[in-house]
Amino acid sequence: MTDVVAGGERGEIEHAPAGTEERSLTTSLSTSSLAVLIAVVVGGLIMLFSGENPLTAYGAMLDGAFGSRFALGETLSRAAPLAIVGYGTAVALRAGLITIGAQGQVVAGAIGALLTAQFFETAPSAVAIPAAAIGGALFGMAWVLIPAMLRAYFSVNEILSTLLFTEFAALLIEYLLNNPLKPPTAITPQSDPYPDNGILGLVIDGTRFHTGVFAAVIIGLAFIWWVRSDRGFSYDLYGENPNLAQSLGISSNRVIINSLLISGATAGLVGWIQAAGLLQRVYVGIASDIGFFGLVVAFLGGATAGGVLVAALLFGALQAGGLAMQSSEGIPASLSDIIQALLLLGFSIRYAPQIIRLTRGVMANFTLVGRKRR
Amino acid sequence: MNSETGAAPASGTPLSVRGVSRRFGAVQALDDVDFTLEEGEIHALVGENGAGKSTLAKIVAGSILSDSGSMSLFGEPYQPSSRREGAAAGVAHVRQQLSLVRGLTVAQNLQLGRPDAPAIFNAGAARAEVERWSDEFGLGVPAETLIDDMPLAIRQQAEILIAVAWGARLLILDEPSSALGPLETQALIALCHRLRSEGTPIIYISHRLPELTELADRLTVLRAGKVVVAGADVRDADLREVATLMIGDVTLLEVDRPEIQRGSIRLAVSDLSVSSPHGVGCHGLDFEVAAGEILGVVGIAGNGQDSLAKALTGQVKLTGGRITVDGTDISGSAGQAIAAGVAHIHEDRSNGLAASFSVADNATARHIGNRRFTSFGVRLGDKIALHARELIERFQVRPPEPAAKASSLSGGNQQKLMAARELEQNPAVLVAHGPTKGLDPEAAKAMRDRCFAAAQAGGAVVVISADLDEVADLAHRIIVLYRGVVTDAFSSEDMTPERLGAAMAGLTETSGATGD
Ligand SMILES: Nc1ncnc2c1ncn2[C@@H]1O[C@H](COP(=O)(O)OP(=O)(O)O)[C@@H](O)[C@H]1O
Ligand SMILES: [Mg+2]
Numbered sequence: 001m002t003d004v005v006a007g008g009e010r011g012e013i014e015h016a017p018a019g020t021e022e023r024s025l026t027t028s029l030s031t032s033s034l035a036v037l038i039a040v041v042v043g044g045l046i047m048l049f050s051g052e053n054p055l056t057a058y059g060a061m062l063d064g065a066f067g068s069r070f071a072l073g074e075t076l077s078r079a080a081p082l083a084i085v086g087y088g089t090a091v092a093l094r095a096g097l098i099t100i101g102a103q104g105q106v107v108a109g110a111i112g113a114l115l116t117a118q119f120f121e122t123a124p125s126a127v128a129i130p131a132a133a134i135g136g137a138l139f140g141m142a143w144v145l146i147p148a149m150l151r152a153y154f155s156v157n158e159i160l161s162t163l164l165f166t167e168f169a170a171l172l173i174e175y176l177l178n179n180p181l182k183p184p185t186a187i188t189p190q191s192d193p194y195p196d197n198g199i200l201g202l203v204i205d206g207t208r209f210h211t212g213v214f215a216a217v218i219i220g221l222a223f224i225w226w227v228r229s230d231r232g233f234s235y236d237l238y239g240e241n242p243n244l245a246q247s248l249g250i251s252s253n254r255v256i257i258n259s260l261l262i263s264g265a266t267a268g269l270v271g272w273i274q275a276a277g278l279l280q281r282v283y284v285g286i287a288s289d290i291g292f293f294g295l296v297v298a299f300l301g302g303a304t305a306g307g308v309l310v311a312a313l314l315f316g317a318l319q320a321g322g323l324a325m326q327s328s329e330g331i332p333a334s335l336s337d338i339i340q341a342l343l344l345l346g347f348s349i350r351y352a353p354q355i356i357r358l359t360r361g362v363m364a365n366f367t368l369v370g371r372k373r374r
Numbered sequence: 375m376n377s378e379t380g381a382a383p384a385s386g387t388p389l390s391v392r393g394v395s396r397r398f399g400a401v402q403a404l405d406d407v408d409f410t411l412e413e414g415e416i417h418a419l420v421g422e423n424g425a426g427k428s429t430l431a432k433i434v435a436g437s438i439l440s441d442s443g444s445m446s447l448f449g450e451p452y453q454p455s456s457r458r459e460g461a462a463a464g465v466a467h468v469r470q471q472l473s474l475v476r477g478l479t480v481a482q483n484l485q486l487g488r489p490d491a492p493a494i495f496n497a498g499a500a501r502a503e504v505e506r507w508s509d510e511f512g513l514g515v516p517a518e519t520l521i522d523d524m525p526l527a528i529r530q531q532a533e534i535l536i537a538v539a540w541g542a543r544l545l546i547l548d549e550p551s552s553a554l555g556p557l558e559t560q561a562l563i564a565l566c567h568r569l570r571s572e573g574t575p576i577i578y579i580s581h582r583l584p585e586l587t588e589l590a591d592r593l594t595v596l597r598a599g600k601v602v603v604a605g606a607d608v609r610d611a612d613l614r615e616v617a618t619l620m621i622g623d624v625t626l627l628e629v630d631r632p633e634i635q636r637g638s639i640r641l642a643v644s645d646l647s648v649s650s651p652h653g654v655g656c657h658g659l660d661f662e663v664a665a666g667e668i669l670g671v672v673g674i675a676g677n678g679q680d681s682l683a684k685a686l687t688g689q690v691k692l693t694g695g696r697i698t699v700d701g702t703d704i705s706g707s708a709g710q711a712i713a714a715g716v717a718h719i720h721e722d723r724s725n726g727l728a729a730s731f732s733v734a735d736n737a738t739a740r741h742i743g744n745r746r747f748t749s750f751g752v753r754l755g756d757k758i759a760l761h762a763r764e765l766i767e768r769f770q771v772r773p774p775e776p777a778a779k780a781s782s783l784s785g786g787n788q789q790k791l792m793a794a795r796e797l798e799q800n801p802a803v804l805v806a807h808g809p810t811k812g813l814d815p816e817a818a819k820a821m822r823d824r825c826f827a828a829a830q831a832g833g834a835v836v837v838i839s840a841d842l843d844e845v846a847d848l849a850h851r852i853i854v855l856y857r858g859v860v861t862d863a864f865s866s867e868d869m870t871p872e873r874l875g876a877a878m879a880g881l882t883e884t885s886g887a888t889g890d
Contacts, residue, residue, distance in 0.1 A: 225751070225752065228752045228753055229748075229751040229752050229753065230742060230743065230747070230748045230751055230752075230753050231751060233735070233742065233753055234742045234743075237728055237731070237735075237739065237742075240728040240729070240730060240731060241725070241727070241728050241729070243725050244720075244725060244726060244727065244728060244739075246689055246708055247687055247689055247708055247718055247720070247726075248708070248712065248739055248740060248742065249688075249707075249708045249709035249711075249712045249713075249742075250742070251709075
């Protein structure tokens, strides 16, 4: 009788149909492509209304994403950080934790990498580069440590605390780049140039495809290992059924803290890549929107190795293509943002049940009707 | 779906089902089923797990479609294509898994999804309505308490109350008593009788035959999707015969208890106290269980059983006392409990399994950290599947498919899967919480045998259950929990209904009652 109510709330574990798996796979594929189709069509309509030819626009976008060596390099250099953040966030997501703090951890990682690189300014590159990578990762971890402990020991909702720490990071970097880290000659807030011995060089000249992109490959392989590992399995089990995991001796605190630290470390690494590879300096906006889009990529990729890769490439291509479209055809790149947003909307409908399931445990500590549970 | 099937239903008959069939892949869940619900009757629908009872209920409620056949409701042709349509026609289906929203109050649930819901939620009116119905039926359903904070029995009453308030003309209760204690079941029976006298006919689905004599007027038995007894009068029915018809093997109901040699003490619980935010917790429990011994813990649901089960398996911090297994203190550490050989059959199967994980992953989950199944930290899928196959074979999990999702198994097989995981090695202590709850007789027998086998192999077994028959079948010794304390303790030969009833209702002097 209460079917509206029952739908999302109760998983019908009683007798799941034998054919569920196939059916959900086909529906998932068709809804995914439907989301893409809707985004493309609605995006095209918006272009029409704003007086642009959608075919020209999409052509320019495709060309700007894949059409040349430069375009490819651009797509990859944008997809790599998204994938890295995506993989780290996916580890937490699989354990049932929703961290949305990658943005702040990228900022912290960039600062950490810069400071470490400056400390190792005279060391050989073989030392300075890995040292700065570790520095970035450690700062990223430090940035999530307090939210992780709050969640583990006091059940403080990690969505809120990680978001709060993103705000802290934004304020901190603003302060640092206006004061202690700002070179006397600079007018706008920024750091000294990144030390030469720590720079991640270009793989292909004339593009922005730098060696930092390979970090995404390493992180991707590490993620594949994690998913297949015994430890990763126990974390996934915790995400699936925390009560069962605890009864099997899996420590709740350990899962919570470690998986959040892993996500912090990967976001920190991205800070390092952006500072040492792409921008070669630290700016206030160094994290761009990577933290948030990385989260989106993790969600849309279903927190799986292949899914995150595809989603990161898709968003990398859209971003590279959007900018190219603006410069070649004069069509505003914000149209590409709209398409990204439409995609996000479409996919989030597709994944609504999972998202609800994932958030339910977290939200159980709070009620929407303003009553505090005993 | 066509007019020539069967005779035209008598006008006004609350429900008439003619020739309904439904197939799920290879399973013919319902095969040409006829079923008639008469005015003012409680009609029991019985059958073992997988017989098709829930499928029939869902078809009547409109949540799934039949492949063929026809139905009529109060004389009108009836073809619901959704649960909402069924509800609008007056069919209320209280499911095995209750479907109230847990973070809302009863009054809020009353209004949510209501067919004739007003556009604006009037909290006062909703509260008054809940209170009115609750009074009318003599229930204690609180209007303003969150569903989450209510015991299962009250939740169930709330769901029935909401169904009635929504104007149900016909009620289907799917295994409503499977999680209730005796007193709660009595209250449910009284409520059903009350509804019947108000003119609401009820389809009552159950595994428990004894309660039907008191409850129901007529009885229909399903076996493997076919009707084997159609609407027999319950007073004339021989329950042993019905049981035979259900399962085709009456000896399953007779527990032949093996002789078990009692050994030294393996589980010692002293002055155990646990506080629980949602329940009563436990206070000052003392008992010991020897090798080969089965201790039954009975009590009305919600009297500290959950806290005790959690404490014995190391899942909660104790507020006092200690628990030792073979002399090792396992208090408050699930890891140590596992290392000491404590096995746990969870009360709630959905809690005891990782539903979306494979059978193999579930069967071998106690081996997390076992190097035998990993190489460089990576799980060796082949070795795990091979080992899972052995367990599936030993514990007769069906279908024998390591890659199948745990959620795709039937309840009985999920229980076997949990047993396979927990009982692979002979446990030092087995904590079995409602081990045969909701299982058909055959699956229940398999679980009972597992408990006996664990005791025979030298384990100390604790069976916690609200089902007195289950405890009577298994236990050598019984303790009774009431509000988290032990109110009586006796050996199973001394168990009488009077003594049990008094202890469970808290009428026994508690002083000095201990488990030994
Ligand atoms: N949605 C479904 N998909 C596939 N098989 C199902 C589904 N629902 C029920 N079944 C199968 O149909 C049979 C009857 O199930 P059910 O009606 O739930 O039995 P009961 O309620 O009598 O225990 C079982 O074999 C069950 O596995
Ligand atoms: Mg059923």
